[in-house]
Amino acid sequence: MLNIDYIAHHNGLQKVAAGQKLLLSIGALLIVTVSRNNSVALWTLLVMSSVIVFYAKIPLKAYVTLMLAPLGFSLAGIVTIVVSISFTNEVNTDMLWHLFTPFATLYILPSDVDRAINIFLVAFSASSCLYLLILTTPIYEISPILLKCKVPTIVIELIELIYRFIFIFLQASMQLYTAQQARLGYKSYKMSFQSLVLLISVLFRSIFFHYEKMTLAMKSRNIEHFIIPDVYLLKKKWQRLPLILFIVYVFVAIGLIFV
Known part of the structure; x- marks a missing residue:
């Protein structure tokens, strides 16, 4: 946690305008959360992770370590979505798995598995969007x-x-x-x-x-x-490569939504 502020000041995107990084991260965050599409979520995770590791030059070990926190929370959250509880002895024929106990029946439905996978991918990719902003932009620039x-x-x-x-x-x-x-x-x-x-x-x-x-x-x-005040901050111009990257990301995401 103490290294996050240091990384935000020393990375490959430190010369990129904060507004440009905010556009890329928040724009991707809105797209992935509104679309709630598995393919878009995977595409977003790939793009954000690639930008963080290869473009911003954040150490892979540090990035993976930071992503373990949202991974743990996401996995813990989807358990309650996947596993359902019934206090009757009725058996659903669509169940993938069930366990009878003296007090209740635990079971898993295919629809719940699909919903849990979607929520996990969306939440995990959204975390990568926020990490792109946190790891590359100091708070005083935001x-x-x-x-x-x-x-x-x-x-x-x-x-x-x-x-x-x-x-x-x-x-x-x-x-x-x-x-x-x-x-x-x-x-x-x-x-x-x-x-x-x-x-x-x-x-x-x-x-x-x-x-x-x-x-x-x-x-x-x-x-x-x-x-x-903005006048005391170093003026950073918008660069072409991050803007092209954002445009490509948006077009591919739109294509994945309508495929």
Whole structure:
């Protein structure tokens, strides 16, 4: 998690305009979620993964590791879709599998399997679209675009604050956990529980302390909001290759929808 912000600042797409990357990722996300087509989902996953690994030059190991999180959530979610429960002894002839128990019957229908596969592919490919944006675009480059799209300032500031304090929270927790381990704070169940309680309390105090310091620093510099004005950001021109890539992606996706 701590490497995501570093990767967003050091990748092969860092010279590409943030609006162009936003168009590619959010455009693909809308297409795959609205169409809900298995072929479009696979095509989207292929394109997004190829752009991330080969164009943005994100390490394959880092990308695969990050994709394990949505993979786990997707697999856990489709289990409840595939497996149905009936409290009667009626047997459906279309069942692919069933298990009788004294209290209920567990069974799987072909239609549920098809629906689960579709949901899994759509969710997994949508995750790759979001990772393209997260891994190639720093948050301070996205905020001015959201401001131009008339997103309320308070919403943008909340996004930036949450994003910043996630990393502060993780860094502080890693440092505190390492310090506790060095002092044998987790050598027994009792000490582990006590150390965990202490870790949580210190973390919350640390976050509030960082927030107070940041607020005082902003007030001393007469800064009213967290959004960096567009004039202070490096101007990046729209490039031809990402635009061609997006057009090709859209045309192929439309073709797959109507095939």
